[in-house]
Amino acid sequence: MNRKLKGGVAGDVISPPIVDLALLPAPVARIRDKILAACETGDVEALRIPIDWNETRPLFAKSGAFKAGTDPIEILKALSFDRKGRETISLIRAIFSQPFVKIVRGPTTLYEWPAFARHPQTPADETEASARWASARWASARWRCVRFADLPRSNAEGRPHATRIGIAADGVWHYFWTED
Template sequence: MRFIVEGRWVGLPVLVLAVVSIVYAAPSASREGRAANDAPKTVGAASKFAKQLHKPGEDIGPLPGPVEEMRQAILAAAHSGDIEDLREPLDWNEMKPEVAAAAGEDPIAHWKKTSGDGNGREILAVLAEILPMRAAELPLGKDLENNIIYVWPYLAEMDLGKLTPAQEVELLQLVGPAEAKAMRDKKKWTWWRLTIGADGTWHSFKKAE
């Protein structure tokens, strides 16, 4: 049996092969088209978000509402002079923040034990010093827009060998010249560091390792 295809007589086997080729080629072309259309959108979204993140040391503007609420709650406890007041912001978390305490140890008890004065007031003083400072923004996870974490002080995320004079003054106010020099020599932040997630979760408060 013979058929006319594009003005030519062809046999049945040739016709079947032509039809099969068309059927299998079409989806492949379609997938490539979808990939080509999707790629610019993905890259564009990532680029747009990357421009929204500030470098450590830059003014990041107003904090998200949940972050500011947690910051203010911790600051209020710090200014009260009673470390027990930190239980309120601690209890806002489903899980307690990382504080370098032993597993199952109460964070308040840990801070009292490790504080130089024995009452946790040294810890409150640290919080009162770093939380009024500028925070640094860091991405956390793949869903960047909803998983930024805010780090205090911002100096914890900077190259300590490249600070401006004003930033150098802030560093000296926090840790003093001896520890500032030690950290620059190690090229590593080793003082206190506090983090709060964009959703207001208090993630950590401990000395950097």
């Protein structure tokens, strides 16, 4: 059952958390696999290939904190606590290991990781809990998806600011950012 939830644009329809990667459209699965393969190298520079797959580059900050034309790898390094991109690689791997949600916004469909960035802090019912959302594991997973620089901050609900990845149904990587 889809729900309209806080954290989205008015009119967004957001699915419950999904763990079955077979439910992803083929273009989404392909770009996710490319991003993860780049992360497996351990070199943030390898992310240039999936970034450049898009006609336009993914957004790395909601607020436009980086000026146009800035090298995307330099942005990812700047966002990483170690300034070398290792934190970025670790975040991406942690985020993609989590359940995702399908977001329908008018004619646009996005797939966003991690699902808990759009859902209440604890599983809503036993069905969600049985979908690998056991409380201790769920809480631990949340912290792995938070940038070191964002640890002292929390959102209006008191939850940590999770970093999110959004990919459209056509396989375009839209964003990799931390919620404001």
